[in-house]
Amino acid sequence: MTQRAASHTEATAAAHGALPGNDPVETLASPRILALQRRTIIVLSLSTILGGLGVGAALSVGALLLAEVSGNDAISGLASAVFGAGAAAAGVPLARIAMRHGRRRALVTGSMLAFVGALTAILGAAIGVWPVLAVGLGLIGVASAVQLLSRFTATDLAPTRRRARDLSFVVWMITVGAVIGPNLIGPGEIVGNAIGVPPLAGVFVFASIAQALATVVSWVGLRPDPLLTARKLAEQAELQAPVPSTTDAASASSAGMSPRTARIQITATATRIAQILTIVVIAVAQILMVGLMAMTPLHLMHTGGTAEVVGLTLSLHIAGMYALSPVFGYLTNKLGRLPTIAVGIALLSAAVWLAYISGPSHLTVQLALILLGLGWSAVTVAGAVLLTDITPAEVRPKWQGLSDTCMSAAGAISGALAGVAFAIGDFSLLAIIAGLVLVGGAVVALWLALTISRSRENS
Incomplete structure (x- = not known):
């Protein structure tokens, strides 16, 4: 890597709020690699749309079908729980598959599991055994983990300056499946x-076909594997790295370390702290989004709302979550990762305040849910890009999988506890609790910014 290229990479990292480091894709990208990245984004977008059909279907009819098969409305609450548990359980295993064999095999494995889940859900409904249906819904939840993995796959061959754009575009594609899925009920x-x-249960026939197609698209389209290709670029960058000066080598040698080990250890501790804090910030956004969204239908119905009002409100919320993700990808590039996270926290704060004062006003609830979706989108897009920036390429899948698992698990737990809070109090009490969680998230975000700032100063 030339001195000029290295300076450009460090300046870019600093502008984006990332820890100092090298970007082999930025410095070694060729027209062939850029063309491969464009094809990868197209493949990921198509597979995300197909996978989203299963997610949208499961979330729209899962609770209703469980209640119908079991004959017990209380059982219906398990639908979102087992779906979230399936997504959380799949995060780390899929990341391990990616670490060892590449993204392609991980995505294909996840889509195949979701395909089996759709068939299992059909079987459970057909024989009238609700635990079998619940297992099927849990396996369909793996499709959500695949969507999360797909957004990180979009960054493997993306130069630093384009990571946010490519990631947010794949996230935006989730909108299509989320909108079409519920409309397949008829x-x-x-x-x-x-x-x-x-x-x-007929909707799961469409879901099974969609998951099968997503499997084929990923298997055929992700050749060569983007992660394995990025690793080769990293190896080339390492071979082309300048030899350290005699002074640096002597200093490192006197400390009993190789020059490369000495350089890594300078920011190793800060990197680990920043990775953990970034994951926590993303999880906080997920906690708020799921907790408030899960209880919104009940709050609306308790205040004179209709099924149509509930459907419109949730549609507006989903639009806030995904439809403007490219906008937040743009802001992540222009403003930086950390400033965009701050924008997200501000939007979440406004959403919590509106939820607290909403009372019987359905319009206020809808505004709160829109802002909730927008804030979640800003934090998760910028947070995912930041986690990718600050994590060494060789261990990125591990940390990305951990982030996805924590995110899904946080949402599942939040959904369950939100019901308890709503039963004890009302929507305003839930908003107060959400506000306290958000304060903690803001403190963690500030800690993250200070950690990255100090690391740059010491480098």
Whole structure:
């Protein structure tokens, strides 16, 4: 790497709020690599749309179908829990597969599990055994983990300056499946009646087909594997790295370390702290988003709302979560990773305040849910890019998988505890609790900014 290229990379990292480091894709990218990245984004976008159909279907009919099969409305609450548990459980195993064999095999494995889940859900509904149906919903939850993994896959071959754009574009594609999925209930009922299963289970026929297609798209399209290709670039960058000066080598040798080891240890502790803090900030955004969203339908119904009002409110919320993700990708590049996280926290604060004062006003609740989705989008897009920036390439899948697992688990736990809080008090009490969690998240974000700033000063 030339001195000029190294200076440019460090300046870019500093501007984005990242720890100092090298970006082999930035310095060694060729027209062939850039073309491969463009193709990778297209493949990931298509597979994300297909995978999203299963997610949208499971979230829209899972609770209703569980209640119908079990004959107990209380059982319906397990739908979101097992779905979230499936997503959380899959995060780290899929990351390990990516570490050893590449992103392609990890994405294909996840989509195949979701395909099996859709078939299992159909079977559980057909035989009238709700635990089998619940297992199927849990396996379909793996599709959510695949979506999270796909957004990180979009960064493997993306230069630093384009990571946020490429990641946010793949996230934006989730919108398509999230919108189409629930609208398959009607056609699914026709299919369900035709094949002799409960009408609501028919939607999982579409989900199974979509997951099978997503498997094929990833298997055929992700050749060569983006992560394995990025590793080769990193190896080339290491070979082309300038030899350290005699003074640096002597200093490192006197400390009993190789020059490379000495350089790594300068920021190793700060990097580990920053990685953990970034994951916590993302998890806080997930806690707020799931907790408030999960109880919104009940709050609206308790204040004279209708099913149509609930549907509109949730649609607006989903639009806030995904539709503007490219905008936050743009801001992440222009303002920086940390400033965009700050924007997200500000939006989340406004959402919590509106939820607290909403009372019986459905319009205020809808505004709160829109801002909640926007704040979540800003934090998760910028946070995912920041985690990628500050993590060495050779261990990125591990930390990305850990982030996805923590994010999914935080959402699952938040959804369950939100029900308890709502039962004890009301929507305003839930908003107060969300506000306290957000204060903690803001403190963690400030700690993260100070950690990165001090690391740059000491480098």
